[in-house]
Amino acid sequence: MTSRISDFDIDHLHALLKSSGLFLKTGPFTYRIRSSVRSVAEGLFLLYGQNRFFPEMEFVDFDIRLDSPNSLRRRFRPKLDFYFDHQTPFKPLPISQAFAFLEWGMNWCVSVHMNQYLKLHAAVLEKNGRALVMPAAPGSGKSTLCAALMLSGWRLLSDEHALVSLHDSHLIPVCRPISLKNKSIKVIEQFDNKALFGPLCKDTHKGTVTHMRPDARSVELDDTPVKPGWMVFPKYIVEGETRLTERIKETAFLKAGEQSFNYSLLGAKGFETMSKLIEACDCYNFSYSNLDEAVETFEKLSATAV
Amino acid sequence: MSLYIPPDFELILKSYGNETLLFHSASGDTLLLGPTAVPLVQRLRQGPLDKQPLFDHVAEELNYEVDDEFISHMEEVLSGLMKRDIVAAQ
Numbered sequence: 001m002t003s004r005i006s007d008f009d010i011d012h013l014h015a016l017l018k019s020s021g022l023f024l025k026t027g028p029f030t031y032r033i034r035s036s037v038r039s040v041a042e043g044l045f046l047l048y049g050q051n052r053f054f055p056e057m058e059f060v061d062f063d064i065r066l067d068s069p070n071s072l073r074r075r076f077r078p079k080l081d082f083y084f085d086h087q088t089p090f091k092p093l094p095i096s097q098a099f100a101f102l103e104w105g106m107n108w109c110v111s112v113h114m115n116q117y118l119k120l121h122a123a124v125l126e127k128n129g130r131a132l133v134m135p136a137a138p139g140s141g142k143s144t145l146c147a148a149l150m151l152s153g154w155r156l157l158s159d160e161h162a163l164v165s166l167h168d169s170h171l172i173p174v175c176r177p178i179s180l181k182n183k184s185i186k187v188i189e190q191f192d193n194k195a196l197f198g199p200l201c202k203d204t205h206k207g208t209v210t211h212m213r214p215d216a217r218s219v220e221l222d223d224t225p226v227k228p229g230w231m232v233f234p235k236y237i238v239e240g241e242t243r244l245t246e247r248i249k250e251t252a253f254l255k256a257g258e259q260s261f262n263y264s265l266l267g268a269k270g271f272e273t274m275s276k277l278i279e280a281c282d283c284y285n286f287s288y289s290n291l292d293e294a295v296e297t298f299e300k301l302s303a304t305a306v
Numbered sequence: 307m308s309l310y311i312p313p314d315f316e317l318i319l320k321s322y323g324n325e326t327l328l329f330h331s332a333s334g335d336t337l338l339l340g341p342t343a344v345p346l347v348q349r350l351r352q353g354p355l356d357k358q359p360l361f362d363h364v365a366e367e368l369n370y371e372v373d374d375e376f377i378s379h380m381e382e383v384l385s386g387l388m389k390r391d392i393v394a395a396q
């Protein structure tokens with residue numbers, strides 16, 4: 001029988017994180033995570049409890065650790081460093097932001113490495129066998145919309161990274177918690193009271209941040225790629241109308257390229273992969289303020305899947 | 307002045323039926339080409355050509371009249387392409 005991370009208790013997980021580390025597989029990537037911080041264990045237990053537990057792994061893509069740099073730091077105004085392969089790419093952050101720091105660090109690992117995929121800063125969900133790709137800049141309402149769609153039955157592939165296969169332009173899942181901040185947290189709590197959140201981190205550089213647990217089905221299907229179906233550029237507009245309008249593919253191509261971590265780096269292969277992705281997608285602009293109407297709009301859109 | 311596309315780098319044109327995208331491997335950039343730049347680039351991909359016959363070709367393709375306004379516009383388009391090392395002169 002497959003073991004899940006939630007099969008253990010938090011104390012056991014905490015002990016593991018303090019010693020040999022937790023092997024966490026999300027999509028095609030494996031992390032080894034180590035930390036002595038209790039809230040990291042609590043966050044991982046709550047938000048990644050449905051993920052498989054691996055007692056050991058042959059390969060680790062990202063070896064990360066979140067800890068105080070020295071014993072003095074642990075006592076006075078405790079801060080944490082994020083270690084990646086023994087390097088510290090970020091400035092230390094307060095221990096109260098530990099879990100958010102871990103999530104940001106995990107995102108960074110994917111964003112700056114793994115160039116065997118075309119990577120877009122985008123939410124990706126699936127319905128009726130087709131992927132909805134939503135590239136967007138921060139503050140566009142992407143994650144809020146993504147959370148609402150997942151809570152409405154869409155399968156989550158990622159809230160942060162669209163990984164596009166260079167071979168067939170299919171979307172590779174890398175299913176992890178959805179990052180929500182500030183007013184979006186309340187909005188999603190009110191949208192569905194069954195939404196499960198991890199540690200609340202206040203006073204971060206993004207404001208108040210938390211993460212929402214993906215549903216069990218999305219985690220279960222985390223190694224199943226999806227054919228592209230729709231590319232939608234979302235925009236939250238205060239009290240704005242719900243509006244889905246077609247967008248020509250050529251400008252969608254350029255807009256998606258702006259939201260890519262490695263499009264230029266991949267050269268002609270990046271162009272070819274983006275061309276296939278856009279070819280396979282119906283492209284739209286989408287503006288909204290009402291989440292119920294937004295979900296209804298996407299339900300209608302998903303019915304166009306062939 | 308004979309104009310040509312430097313052979314060292316790859317140029318890829320792509321259209322979904324509305325406008326035309328150009329990928330330039332030297333810079334890694336992707337540009338949206340205007341309606342007059344498309345036939346200009348397409349023609350130069352077939353081989354070098356002097357400026358005047360090149361402009362005449364574009365005008366013929368698009369059914370435009372070759373007047374001062376057109377020439378001035380084409381000079382601008384050409385200058386933009388040359389600044390980006392997509393087109394060169396010899």
